[in-house]
Amino acid sequence: MLNTKVMTAFAALALLAACQSSTADNAATGAGAAASTSAGPRPGSQEDLVANVGDRVFFDTDESSIRADQRTVLERQSAWLARYPQVTVQLEGHADERGTREYNLALGQRRANAARDVLVAGGTAGARISTISYGKDRPAALGSTDDAWAQNRRAVTVVR
Amino acid sequence: MDEAAIRQLSRRAAIFGGAALGLPLIGARATFAQSSVVDITKARTDPIPIAVPNFAGGSDEAQRLGQNIAGVIQTNLRNSGLFRPVDRAAYIQTAEAAAQTPRFQDWRVIGAQALTTGRAELSGDRLRVEFRLWDVLPEAQIQGTAFTAPAGNWRRIAHLISDVIYERLLGEKGYFDTRVVYVAETGPRDRRTRRLAIMDQDGENQRYLTDGSFAALTPRFHPNAQQIAFMSYARNEPRVYLFNLDSGRQEVLGTFAGMTLSPRFSPDGRSVVLSSTRGNDANIYVVDLGSRRERQLTSGGGLDVSPCYSPDGSQIVFNSDRGGDQQLYVMDAGGGGVRRISFGRGRYATPVWSPRGDLIAFTRIAGGQFAIGVMRPDGSGERILSEGWGMEGPTFAPNGRVMMYFRETPARDARGSGFSSRLSSIDIAGFNERQIVTPTDASDPAWSPLLA
Numbered sequence: 218m219l220n221t222k223v224m225t226a227f228a229a230l231a232l233l234a235a236c237q238s239s240t241a242d243n244a245a246t247g248a249g250a251a252a253s254t255s256a257g258p259r260p261g262s263q264e265d266l267v268a269n270v271g272d273r274v275f276f277d278t279d280e281s282s283i284r285a286d287q288r289t290v291l292e293r294q295s296a297w298l299a300r301y302p303q304v305t306v307q308l309e310g311h312a313d314e315r316g317t318r319e320y321n322l323a324l325g326q327r328r329a330n331a332a333r334d335v336l337v338a339g340g341t342a343g344a345r346i347s348t349i350s351y352g353k354d355r356p357a358a359l360g361s362t363d364d365a366w367a368q369n370r371r372a373v374t375v376v377r
Numbered sequence: 378m379d380e381a382a383i384r385q386l387s388r389r390a391a392i393f394g395g396a397a398l399g400l401p402l403i404g405a406r407a408t409f410a411q412s413s414v415v416d417i418t419k420a421r422t423d424p425i426p427i428a429v430p431n432f433a434g435g436s437d438e439a440q441r442l443g444q445n446i447a448g449v450i451q452t453n454l455r456n457s458g459l460f461r462p463v464d465r466a467a468y469i470q471t472a473e474a475a476a477q478t479p480r481f482q483d484w485r486v487i488g489a490q491a492l493t494t495g496r497a498e499l500s501g502d503r504l505r506v507e508f509r510l511w512d513v514l515p516e517a518q519i520q521g522t523a524f525t526a527p528a529g530n531w532r533r534i535a536h537l538i539s540d541v542i543y544e545r546l547l548g549e550k551g552y553f554d555t556r557v558v559y560v561a562e563t564g565p566r567d568r569r570t571r572r573l574a575i576m577d578q579d580g581e582n583q584r585y586l587t588d589g590s591f592a593a594l595t596p597r598f599h600p601n602a603q604q605i606a607f608m609s610y611a612r613n614e615p616r617v618y619l620f621n622l623d624s625g626r627q628e629v630l631g632t633f634a635g636m637t638l639s640p641r642f643s644p645d646g647r648s649v650v651l652s653s654t655r656g657n658d659a660n661i662y663v664v665d666l667g668s669r670r671e672r673q674l675t676s677g678g679g680l681d682v683s684p685c686y687s688p689d690g691s692q693i694v695f696n697s698d699r700g701g702d703q704q705l706y707v708m709d710a711g712g713g714g715v716r717r718i719s720f721g722r723g724r725y726a727t728p729v730w731s732p733r734g735d736l737i738a739f740t741r742i743a744g745g746q747f748a749i750g751v752m753r754p755d756g757s758g759e760r761i762l763s764e765g766w767g768m769e770g771p772t773f774a775p776n777g778r779v780m781m782y783f784r785e786t787p788a789r790d791a792r793g794s795g796f797s798s799r800l801s802s803i804d805i806a807g808f809n810e811r812q813i814v815t816p817t818d819a820s821d822p823a824w825s826p827l828l829a
Contacts, residue, residue, distance in 0.1 A: 359793030
């Protein structure tokens with residue numbers, strides 16, 4: 218049994234140009250981190266939404282229905298969006314880290330959709346609202362505690 | 378030694394090698410390996426003691442390569458958990474002499490049951506490596522093979538030789554000449570950069586495939602290994618993309634209005650099965666890679682994600698919460714005959730069908746713990762292989778014998794300190810769990826088919 222293998226050409230990996238530029242993901246600035254200036258946030262801005270309305274609603278574990286105690290936030294957002302008809306928003310759905318990545322991506326999408334549905338029912342045109350899910354991959358709270366997970370099961374309204 | 382001599386030895390091997398396989402030591406393992414049902418007690422039999430002296434070399438440079446090759450082979454075999462390399466300090470015969478003619482009693486007395494010898498020769502940039510595998514007790518050659526390649530590919534030769542040793546002594550194909558694509562993660566948890574990265578199965582030859590300007594998730598190999606399907610957040614639209622490893626070209630797959638996720642190639646490589654969200658549901662679709670035609674397979678009123686074909690392409694296992702919480706379901710590849718297969722405690726996710734067809738690996742979440750386990754395709758015989766705070770996403774080596782997955786360590790504080798995500802591998806019998814060293818945090822590993 219002659220068993221001589223000649224490997225002339227190996228499959229070479231075509232590589233993208235060296236990846237020095239490690240720009241971080243375009244992190245959405247949904248959190249209420251924006252400092253308000255002395256003049257107060259510009260009306261119709263993300264800072265305005267965060268400071269005067271509330272930009273996010275929270276969900277129970279593995280749930281995507283809007284909790285009764287969260288509905289008023291979305292109703293206030295509807296009224297705010299009615300006041301600034303030029304504003305379009307993206308609803309970001311998120312999940313906590315206690316689920317698998319792929320399922321949580323779908324769950325985050327369902328949460329974003331649930332929040333969008335309330336805004337649409339409140340009178341906001343659907344065309345003004347887009348949705349995206351980040352699953353468990355962009356936590357707002359960085360700890361691994363019940364409290365952190367509760368903060369991370371969320372849908373955040375982001376002015377575009 | 379010239380080709381004729383090798384041919385002669387190889388012929389001899391054909392005679393004596395056949396006889397060697399009948400010996401109790403190796404024969405028993407070959408029998409085990411051919412069994413399709415995993416038997417834990419047999420899988421835990423003692424690893425085979427093997428001696429892997431440095432390969433000899435005709436020049437200093439060839440000698441150095443010979444040492445490197447033997448070192449990689451020894452590491453591969455040890456890491457498999459199925460071989461125990463004999464301590465080199467105990468060697469009696471020198472590597473150089475053994476490469477000429479093994480003095481079998483010298484290897485027998487130090488406990489080696491198998492011996493590999495080899496010689497590396499360089500001519501210009503061409504590296505030629507002869508290697509022989511010996512059965513020490515009957516003093517017989519089991520295999521004699523020569524490999525030729527550009528010298529820069531010496532690692533690849535070492536992996537190919539490792540696979541030959543694995544296959545000849547265990548009776549099943551190896552998995553060393555393979556790569557792993559995964560997601561390399563850097564930066565704080567709320568602003569992580571997630572790039573596709575690829576490496577050899579042993580963690581060497583690390584390279585990035587994407588530049589981090591968009592997040593990349595869940596890469597999976599095409600059965601011919603030159604294409605990857607993955608999920609990309611390019612242009613802020615999460616969609617399944619194809620990535621060509623030869624050209625670096627990326628293209629979105631399908632014309633779906635909503636997010637697409639969790640792609641996997643069909644075993645024939647002609648289509649991709651994936652999940653697409655619409656309204657409150659996520660459903661499973663198959664996209665033909667030739668016609669690009671999309672066909673919906675599920676409409677069960679829930680989140681159907683993580684589809685994976687059986688190796689014969691006739692069935693698809695997937696994850697759905699249609700019954701209230703996440704469980705595993707199997708359906709015919711055309712979408713009919715859906716039946717639930719997971720009935721244990723907790724939620725079940727990320728099912729992946731073994732290349733052997735006999736097992737489905739999964740992630741289980743129960744009692745605040747994550748676990749990696751396997752069950753038969755009908756849901757029976759569930760076994761948990763590893764359990765911990767966070768782990769998910771099993772992927773099988775091409776021989777179905779080893780799995781890789783990622784394992785997370787929780788944050789210690791509200792700043793997220795201490796959180797990490799790392800790759801681990803484990804034998805499907807539940808032993809030899811090892812961390813795979815990567816330069817950064819890592820997730821979503823996917824094992825390639827054999828490259829050769």
